Amino acid sequence: MDEEYHQAIRDNSPFIAWIHNISLNQQKYMKTKFSKLDLGHDVRYIMYIYDNPNCSQDDLVNMFGQSKGNIAKILRKLEDKGFIERQTNPENRRKYMLNTTDKGHELVPKFRKISKEWEMEVGITDEDIELKKRIKEIALNGMKLIEEG
Template sequence: MTLPAQFKKENSENIFIYHYVEEMIADYTKYVKETFDDSDITVAELPFLIRIRFSEETTQKELVELFRVSEGYTAKLLRKFEEKGYLTRCEDPTNRRKKIVELTSRGIEKTDELIELINGWEIKVTKNMSDEEVKTLKSLLFKVVEP
């Protein structure tokens, strides 16, 4: 990662967490654009498939709330993923207005590729850390985001 000049080891405790997150997102986005060549999915769309993969059961409405995007955008994106054969949407038997979103086998294959991509980036950015430090980092990040 190439850091801005204000990022110095001697003042690392005084840098806002926001700035660290911003740099990590920028580096991840650059990594994905350089590594992942797929005309089917944009960088902005990747998180949707990954979240669906790791959700036991999710609905279209939950995705709207999770990503804080419009219902129209989510419906359009899910329709695109359906057309590509990555997922299906079906009515919830207990509430016909709800649409349950599930990956197909092709969607699982696609998310396997995405998981490899994410893992590659994690290995890249933690290469100077021990396994224990990575474990500690993930534990601390969980504390940051837990409700």
């Protein structure tokens, strides 16, 4: 890798910039592997819905820090492409429960497999469990800070 390419990654760069860089590069890699699906990073919403059956749009807003309008637009796109479905919540008819379709169920294991391959290629190993726990803790603290603000 040439010097110009990685000049942006400096010792004095903010920690969050490194995390953002890792996330963007992983998204770019995954996009090349799933280019025919034209999902980009929207696959993360499918994964969340897959892992959290009957979740709501508000759950996605809270998890990903996106506006309700932006999440609604993404959900419409994913629904139109056949990856998710919305069902009226019987306990609150103004809200929807989100679930993956068969097409979404097929995508997630494939995505996870390639994502794991990417992690191995960039040097994220099973031994990094403490690092993963700490980054998750930081993410949760950030969400709490916003909620309390």
